[in-house]
Amino acid sequence: MELYEIPLVLVVGIVAGFLNTVGGGGSLLSMPVLIFMGLPSAVANGTNRIARFFYTNLRT
16 A cells, blocks of 8 residues: 555545435445555445445444
């Protein structure tokens, strides 16, 4: 992972989490960033699904 990717992932993760909390759609930000970082689309989708799973189940 390059040095510039760390703050990019942190910022996009925070914004995507806020967007998911307010109205959904944070995946529209996180998926392209994960693919831009070099992850294959299937791996990026799986990573995004794991994050959504924890968000949905721990939101009580």
